[in-house]
Amino acid sequence: MIYADNAATTGMTPHAVDAMVPFLAEQYGNPSSLYSFGQESKEALEDARARIAACLGADPREITFTSGGSEADNQAIVTGAAIGARKGKKHIISTAFEHHAVLHTLKALEKEGYEVTLLDVHKNGVVTPEQVAEAIREDTCLVTIMYANNEIGTIQPIKEIGAVCREKGVLFHTDAVQAAGHVHIDVKDQNIDMLSLSAHKFHGPRGIGVLYAKRGIMLRNLIYGGAQERGKRAGTENVAAIMGMAAALEESCSNIDVNAKHMTAMRDRLIEGLDKIPYAELNGDRERRLPGNVNFCFEGIEGESLLLLLDDKGICASSGSACTSGSLDPSHVLLAIGRPHEVAHGSLRLTIGEDITEDQIDYMIGAVDEVVTYLRNMSPFWRDLTVGKRVHMFAE
Amino acid sequence: MALYSEVVMDHFRNPRNVGVIEDADGIGEAGNPICGDIMKIYLKIDDGIVTDVKFETFGCGSAIASSSMATEMIKGKPLADALQLTNKGVTEALEGLPAHKLHCSVLAEEAIKMAVKDYYDKNGIPYDKSDFPEPEEASCPHSSPNA
Numbered sequence: 001m002i003y004a005d006n007a008a009t010t011g012m013t014p015h016a017v018d019a020m021v022p023f024l025a026e027q028y029g030n031p032s033s034l035y036s037f038g039q040e041s042k043e044a045l046e047d048a049r050a051r052i053a054a055c056l057g058a059d060p061r062e063i064t065f066t067s068g069g070s071e072a073d074n075q076a077i078v079t080g081a082a083i084g085a086r087k088g089k090k091h092i093i094s095t096a097f098e099h100h101a102v103l104h105t106l107k108a109l110e111k112e113g114y115e116v117t118l119l120d121v122h123k124n125g126v127v128t129p130e131q132v133a134e135a136i137r138e139d140t141c142l143v144t145i146m147y148a149n150n151e152i153g154t155i156q157p158i159k160e161i162g163a164v165c166r167e168k169g170v171l172f173h174t175d176a177v178q179a180a181g182h183v184h185i186d187v188k189d190q191n192i193d194m195l196s197l198s199a200h201k202f203h204g205p206r207g208i209g210v211l212y213a214k215r216g217i218m219l220r221n222l223i224y225g226g227a228q229e230r231g232k233r234a235g236t237e238n239v240a241a242i243m244g245m246a247a248a249l250e251e252s253c254s255n256i257d258v259n260a261k262h263m264t265a266m267r268d269r270l271i272e273g274l275d276k277i278p279y280a281e282l283n284g285d286r287e288r289r290l291p292g293n294v295n296f297c298f299e300g301i302e303g304e305s306l307l308l309l310l311d312d313k314g315i316c317a318s319s320g321s322a323c324t325s326g327s328l329d330p331s332h333v334l335l336a337i338g339r340p341h342e343v344a345h346g347s348l349r350l351t352i353g354e355d356i357t358e359d360q361i362d363y364m365i366g367a368v369d370e371v372v373t374y375l376r377n378m379s380p381f382w383r384d385l386t387v388g389k390r391v392h393m394f395a396e
Numbered sequence: 397m398a399l400y401s402e403v404v405m406d407h408f409r410n411p412r413n414v415g416v417i418e419d420a421d422g423i424g425e426a427g428n429p430i431c432g433d434i435m436k437i438y439l440k441i442d443d444g445i446v447t448d449v450k451f452e453t454f455g456c457g458s459a460i461a462s463s464s465m466a467t468e469m470i471k472g473k474p475l476a477d478a479l480q481l482t483n484k485g486v487t488e489a490l491e492g493l494p495a496h497k498l499h500c501s502v503l504a505e506e507a508i509k510m511a512v513k514d515y516y517d518k519n520g521i522p523y524d525k526s527d528f529p530e531p532e533e534a535s536c537p538h539s540s541p542n543a
Contacts, residue, residue, distance in 0.1 A: 302432050304456035308408065322432050322536070323456035323497075329536075330432065342429035378414045380436035381429050381454035390429075 002360050005316045006201075006292055007150055007178060007351035012244065013203045019247035020205065023240035031237050032228065041239050048246035055253045056195065056212055057186035064211045064219060064229050065242055069177035069198030070101035071222065072211035075233075076173040076194040077105045077144055079213070079220040081114055083171065084141020090114045091140045093132060093170075096336040097121045098146050102175055103332075106144075119145075124285040125154035125337050133164045142171045147179035147195075151320060151333040151349055152284030153293025155183065162191025171217070177201055177209075181252030182260070182290055187212055197249075199241065204248030208241035259354045263291035266356045270294045273365030277372055279385070279394045283334060283347065292353065295320075297339055298346045299394055300382030301375040306348055309371040315364055320347040342381070343393055400457060401491040407461035412468050415450040422518070424510025426503045431536030433459045433500065435507040437467070439478075441515055446470050446478050451507075458490075458497040465489050466504035479512055479527065481505055 003011070023044065029035070031042035046060070053060040066072045077092070084090055094106055096118045106116045119131050132143060143165050148155045158174055165172035173194035176185060181202025187195055193214045200206040213219055225234025252259075271282055271294055279299040298306075303319025310317050318324065320331025322345060329335065330344035339347075350364065376382040384390040400408070417438035427434040433455030440448035449471050451463040466486050470478040483501035487493050493501060513528045515521070 300454065302455050302459070305408075305460060308405075308457045312409065321456070340430075341432070345429075345432035378411070378452055378460070379454035380425065380434050380452040383416075383452060 001314045001316065002356075002364060003316045004350040004352055004356075004364065005318050006353045007153075007349065008318060009200045009206060010203045010353065012205060013248060013251060015251050016204050016244045016248040020240040020244035023243050027239075031239060032226065041237075045237055045239055045242060048242045051246045052210060052249055053212075055185075055249050056180075057188050058212050059215060061230075062187075062212050062215055064213065064233055065237060066196075066209045066211050066233060067207055068209040069099075069175065069196050069201075072196030072198070072209050073099065073101040073144075073173075073175050073177075074105050075211050075219060075222050076196055076213070077102065077109070077142065078222065079217065080142030080144070080171045080173060080194070081109050082220045083218070084139075087141070089139045089141035091117070091137055093117045093119065093135045093140060093143045093145075095119045095121050095127050095145055097125065097149055097151075097333040098144070099150055099175055099177065102144055102146070115139075121154075121336050123338050124288070125149055125152045125283070125333075126285055126288055127156055127161070129157055129160035129164045132161050133168070136164070136168045136170055140168075140170050142173060144173040144175070147174045147176035147185075148183070148290050148293075149284065149333060150178050151331055152295045152337065153178070153290035153351075154284040155179070155288045155290065158192065159190040162193075165193070166191050178290060181249055182256065182292070184253075184256055187214070193217060199245035199248060202248050202252040204245040205241045208238055208245050210245070255354075260291040263352060263354060263356065266352055266358070266361050267291055267294055269358065269361050270350065270352070270364065273361070274368060277369055278396045279392055280372075281394045283337060283339065290351075292351050294350045294352070296348050297334070297343045297394075298348065298372050298376075299343060299392060300379045300385055301346045301372060303345060303347050305375055306346070306368075306371055309374070310367060313367045313371070315350075315367055318349045318351075320349070321345040340393060399494060400461070403465075403489070403491045404458060404461040404493065407464040407490065408457045411451075411460055411464040413450050413464065413471065414452070416452065417448060417450050420450075420511075422511040422513075422515030424507045424512070424514055426506035426510060427455070427459075429454065432456070433503060435459065435463050435503045437463075437504075437507040437511040439508075439511045439515060441475065444475050446473055446475060455500065455503075456497070458493050459500040459503065461490060462486055462493075462500045462504040463507075466501075466508060470508060475512060475515075478508055481508055 029038035029041040050060040180197035195212040198209040219232040283295040303321030304323040334344035420438040421441040422439040453463040486501040
């Protein structure tokens with residue numbers, strides 16, 4: 001099996017698993033308990049917090065543990081909104097291709113009277129700091145823009161956007177779920193006020209994440225209860241998962257350069273190979289993208305059939321077609337970069353891992369080529385394109 | 397993958413009757429590319445019997461499986477039987493489809509009806525127009541955004 005869906009989730013490394021195991025059965029003391037058995041857990045927890053903070057260039061007090069990226073996104077956005085509302089500012093800026101954890105939180109805020117501006121992400125899937133500067137108004141309380149897109153992998157100019165927000169005195173949150181552990185992040189240097197990350201995207205466990213919030217930002221609770229996380233996130237801490245996350249993040253961050261070098265080379269080989277398939281186009285900027293992300297649209301075919309046949313060939317991949325998303329429309333990300341519906345249905349995302357080999361890349365190129373050709377040969381849509389009854393959208 | 401029944405996966409992996417009939421007596425098409433599925437049916441009709449049938453499909457796994465099953469169900473049958481084919485019958489033969497994929501079996505029924513209508517039109521055979529309702533193309537009905 002070739003697992004090429006690392007943007008969906010990743011397998012844990014032995015190092016991360018080893019870090020968790022003692023906290024599952026042996027060292028299970030509650031960090032809130034007074035006795036030393038509990039306080040040992042507390043010490044481990046705070047050590048993990050400090051190590052995670054160090055990976056991000058943050059202070060440990062700025063790290064709040066959450067159940068994952070979605071919770072961190074929700075909490076960051078409602079926090080920014082609540083702080084704004086106290087000053088009568090109820091305008092939020094984001095982009096059209098954010099993760100639904102961001103977009104649906106913004107939708108909910110719109111119902112509460114907030115106004116949301118979604119910036120255009122252009123054909124290449126990149127927003128500019130100038131767009132942000134132009135969109136900021138007197139009543140803007142929050143800018144939330146993802147670090148790297150989950151479908152097409154495009155990396156945003158975060159430091160520059162952060163600088164614009166600082167200058168205008170607007171809070172800046174970034175959903176860094178796809179970026180953390182894969183690109184260098186320094187919240188201070190990059191002018192980031194709030195940042196979300198999720199452990200299972202960098203070989204940590206599922207169900208645990210972080211919200212970084214710059215000192216002075218009073219987080220708004222999503223979950224009320226005990227005094228865990230300085231009272232800002234109730235519930236007994238998942239110490240084992242937190243230990244696994246800290247180990248995974250440290251491991252990823254200390255290997256970013258060597259991993260990125262290998263994955264970028266493999267990614268480019270995959271892009272070059274798939275680009276040779278006629279009437280196929282890469283989605284998202286060719287250069288400004290995550291080292292592991294490849295996303296193509298193929299004319300004349302539908303993504304779910306493609307995924308099922310690739311699965312038969314032992315390849316785990318994903319698509320932005322409506323049939324795979326379970327919704328009426330194909331991927332909002334592909335529509336946001338201007339892909340028409342009929343092309344967006346034929347999309348394929350391959351997100352490779354650090355251990356990918358050249359042979360696996362070549363196997364995937366061959367398999368995709370074969371399956372695309374097979375499906376096109378039974379597609380009346382493709383026939384119409386080849387006989388000129390419909391017009392090709394891509395160059396051959 | 398547990399998404400589909402074994403029958404669906406069999407017809408998806410080994411679709412029956414894929415292709416084109418160059419001298420088809422009736423051709424029918426349903427669906428559109430914006431919705432992500434198109435089904436095209438080619439019929440060869442001899443003495444009121446569907447002597448051959450081929451299909452081409454652009455769509456998801458269940459669309460391809462539905463086309464394959466539907467063509468198997470009408471092959472060698474009298475036209476009257478082909479017209480009796482319902483999406484429910486196709487779905488049952490496939491041992492079920494996920495709720496948001498039922499539309500694929502509707503497309504198969506529609507495409508076959510369109511092909512029969514085409515045959516009637518080409519040969520000046522009178523028919524009751526109400527038996528061949530125009531397929532809706534205003535929206536993509538195959539799944540619900542709230543599903």
